Amino acid sequence: MITKRIIPCLDVRNGRVVKxxxxxxxxxxxxxxxxxxxxxxxxxxxLVFYDITASAEGRAxxxxxxxxxxxxxxxxxxxxxxxxxxxxxxxxxxxxxxKVSVNSGAxxxxxxxxxxxxxxxxxCVVLSADVKRVDGQFRxxxxxxxxxxxxxALEWIKWCVDNGAGEVCLNSIDTDGVRNGFDLEMLDxxxxxxxxxxxxxxxxxxxxxxxxxxxxxxxxxGLAAGIFHQKLLTIRxxxxxxxxxxxxxxx
Amino acid sequence: xxxxxxxxxxxLFSLKSSLAHLGLEAKVSADAADIRxxxxxxxxxxxxxxxxxxxxxxxxxxxxxxxxxxxxPLLGICLGMQLLFEKSYExxxxxxxxxxxxxxxxxxxxxxxxxxxxxxxxWNAVHILRDDPLFKYVRDGxxxxxxxxxxxxxxxANTLAVSDYSLPVTGVVKAGKVYGTQFHPEKxxxxxxxxxxxxxEL
Numbered sequence: 001m002i003t004k005r006i007i008p009c010l011d012v013r014n015g016r017v018v019k020x021x022x023x024x025x026x027x028x029x030x031x032x033x034x035x036x037x038x039x040x041x042x043x044x045x046x047l048v049f050y051d052i053t054a055s056a057e058g059r060a061x062x063x064x065x066x067x068x069x070x071x072x073x074x075x076x077x078x079x080x081x082x083x084x085x086x087x088x089x090x091x092x093x094x095x096x097x098x099k100v101s102v103n104s105g106a107x108x109x110x111x112x113x114x115x116x117x118x119x120x121x122x123x124c125v126v127l128s129a130d131v132k133r134v135d136g137q138f139r140x141x142x143x144x145x146x147x148x149x150x151x152x153a154l155e156w157i158k159w160c161v162d163n164g165a166g167e168v169c170l171n172s173i174d175t176d177g178v179r180n181g182f183d184l185e186m187l188d189x190x191x192x193x194x195x196x197x198x199x200x201x202x203x204x205x206x207x208x209x210x211x212x213x214x215x216x217x218x219x220x221x222g223l224a225a226g227i228f229h230q231k232l233l234t235i236r237x238x239x240x241x242x243x244x245x246x247x248x249x250x251x
Numbered sequence: 252x253x254x255x256x257x258x259x260x261x262x263l264f265s266l267k268s269s270l271a272h273l274g275l276e277a278k279v280s281a282d283a284a285d286i287r288x289x290x291x292x293x294x295x296x297x298x299x300x301x302x303x304x305x306x307x308x309x310x311x312x313x314x315x316x317x318x319x320x321x322x323x324p325l326l327g328i329c330l331g332m333q334l335l336f337e338k339s340y341e342x343x344x345x346x347x348x349x350x351x352x353x354x355x356x357x358x359x360x361x362x363x364x365x366x367x368x369x370x371x372x373x374w375n376a377v378h379i380l381r382d383d384p385l386f387k388y389v390r391d392g393x394x395x396x397x398x399x400x401x402x403x404x405x406x407x408a409n410t411l412a413v414s415d416y417s418l419p420v421t422g423v424v425k426a427g428k429v430y431g432t433q434f435h436p437e438k439x440x441x442x443x444x445x446x447x448x449x450x451x452e453l
Contacts, residue, residue, distance in 0.1 A: 001415045002367075002375045003394065040440070045374055071268045075440050076396060096264040098438065121298050123370055123398045166370060197372045217366060220373065250374045250394040 003248045004214045005045035005221035006235055007199065008228045010035060013052045015061035019229040036069045042235040045250060048223060051081035063095045070096020080128055089116050101126040101169060104142045106160065107149055117164025127165035129157055131186060132173035138186060145173045154193055161194040168194060169223065171201040179205025182213045191218025199223050207233055207241045214247045253277040254289035258307045261297040269437040269444060275451050283315045291323050296330030300339040300355060303330055304347060324453040325429045332431030333401060341401050350429045353406030363417035370400040375414040377422045383411050384453055385430060388445035395434035395442060402433060
């Protein structure tokens with residue numbers, strides 16, 4: 001049977017992975033190609049790269065890194081960050097990406113989703129949504145979670161799936177960085193409305209959080225960054241733990 | 252040399268890279284002379300069946316592919332595998348290449364467990380029903396990466412391997428020298444590379 005997936009996420013700025021900020025406030029960075037190799041060897045089911053650069057130089061470095069990763073690592077690669085047009089899809093797919101994640105770009109121009117799905121297929125289009133509770137409602141946020149769009153998240157996600165998004169990556173702003181478990185209430189609300197794979201993001205702190213996540217039937221994958229980068233949990237250890245507890249994993 | 256048949260469908264980056272990683276000579280081409288000169292062929296593809304079949308026919312290569320597939324191994328991957336069938340019911344009814352008896356049908360109505368997602372996206376264990384040189388370096392039950400909403404049906408006599416998705420999903424088919432995998436070996440990590448290596452040694 002199909003396995004649940006464990007996905008590390010790599011934020012890339014100026015050609016380096018940003019692993020987080022240490023106690024002295026110094027940005028801890030690493031080589032993205034090295035990290036991709038390490039995660040592949042540890043059994044990652046997929047890799048997500050977010051381009052968090054704003055400059056053209058940074059963008060060129062990013063596509064160069066993507067090409068290098070895709071030339072030697074043969075698992076699915078999803079790319080996001082700065083995807084606003086079909087040309088952006090084209091640019092990253094040519095460098096070896098398999099799926100493209102859209103967030104703010106789709107909020108600005110919702111037509112991007114059906115247009116990309118028509119050209120590259122639904123399986124290529126991942127809707128990434130940053131969602132937060134506001135006045136008892138799930139709201140979609142734009143610009144990396146800084147701007148409340150006022151839009152109802154459940155309606156937005158449903159619309160995107162109906163119009164060609166083949167997967168949903170749901171990031172809960174409420175649980176992001178808290179490391180006290182995924183936002184199961186929010187995830188269940190989305191899973192009840194769409195029938196495409198759902199990737200849970202935001203809140204993973206320990207292996208038990210993933211076990212609890214996968215007890216929720218509608219969730220297909222768990223995504224995390226910090227706990228993997230800081231080696232609080234290795235992917236191998238996590239997958240063995242889940243497998244021992246009845247969650248099918250590719251080991 | 253392995254010729255990857257280029258008919259303007261899909262992303263060939265990973266396929267080219269995985270063959271290069273294995274040290275295999277490969278050429279992406281839409282030239283009949285390359286297809287004739289190659290010692291094996293790969294038919295890739297993503298997207299919709301009707302559109303892909305129309306593009307393949309527009310290249311004028313179908314008669315050459317038919318001729319050459321009788322002489323040397325051919326591997327269809329994902330939609331490339333589905334094109335090997337007689338017919339597909341994706342958005343209407345379309346004729347395929349007809350190497351493999353059977354039809355390509357939607358997964359959704361046949362799922363035993365309706366809570367499973369369509370498309371099937373992810374890693375599924377491949378169960379070998381009939382041993383074959385293609386599985387020389389692969390063990391029964393290894394995981395391969397699938398992305399699809401349609402599957403090959405009524406093809407039991409030609410099925411080498413299946414995966415469980417609350418129905419036995421056709422994973423690998425064979426007819427003469429023609430092979431097809433519904434999963435993507437070029438995206439299936441080490442197991443996928445080993446399957447491609449075995450294909451290069453057929």
